[in-house]
Amino acid sequence: MKRLVSVKTIVATAIGAALFFVLGRFVAIPSPVPNTNISVQYGLLAFIAGLFGPVAGVLAGLIGHFFIDFSYGWGVWWSWVIASGFFGLTMGIISYRLKLDEGVFDVKRIILFNVSQVVSHAIAWIVIAPVLDILMFAEPANKVFLQGVVGAIFNIITTAIVGTLLCIAYTAAIPKKGSLKEED
Numbered sequence: 614m615k616r617l618v619s620v621k622t623i624v625a626t627a628i629g630a631a632l633f634f635v636l637g638r639f640v641a642i643p644s645p646v647p648n649t650n651i652s653v654q655y656g657l658l659a660f661i662a663g664l665f666g667p668v669a670g671v672l673a674g675l676i677g678h679f680f681i682d683f684s685y686g687w688g689v690w691w692s693w694v695i696a697s698g699f700f701g702l703t704m705g706i707i708s709y710r711l712k713l714d715e716g717v718f719d720v721k722r723i724i725l726f727n728v729s730q731v732v733s734h735a736i737a738w739i740v741i742a743p744v745l746d747i748l749m750f751a752e753p754a755n756k757v758f759l760q761g762v763v764g765a766i767f768n769i770i771t772t773a774i775v776g777t778l779l780c781i782a783y784t785a786a787i788p789k790k791g792s793l794k795e796e797d
Contacts, residue, residue, distance in 0.1 A: 633677025656775025667705030674701030
């Protein structure tokens with residue numbers, strides 16, 4: 614059985630969390646709903662999780678989101694940090710079926726990737742984050758469910774674009790079996 618935590622996983626987690634933070638902190642576009650941004654980092658997180666698995670996915674999501682919240686100075690919203698970790702975890706579990714390291718990201722796998730990310734985002738932002746906001750911070754339900762729905766929609770769109778393009782680019786860059794020939 615393949616080890617879940619290896620040096621490769623640790624390095625991928627560190628790089629994934631750092632890139633997640635940079636994209637989430639400095640490339641976030643404010644949305645019309647307060648405290649909700651259009652975020653491109655979830656496409657990267659889906660790619661990192663898809664390539665390196667659930668441990669790298671969950672940790673990159675948790676650590677990256679923690680540092681985004683911490684850097685803003687408003688305190689860490691653990692409900693949303695946990696939702697980001699959940700998204701990374703579920704996309705990492707899907708990676709066992711995607712097999713990006715095989716160098717194939719055909720229509721079937723693109724559909725699997727995108728159906729998975731839609732379901733994962735919906736659960737993370739329409740269920741987990743709002744429910745935890747209510748339980749942990751006594752936030753008003755109408756406010757947090759609106760934020761969750763808007764966040765889910767934007768995250769689904771950006772992940773479909775950024776995540777799919779990253780997976781296509783990565784798999785296209787892998788040399789195909791039999792493509793390298795010995796020269797005489």
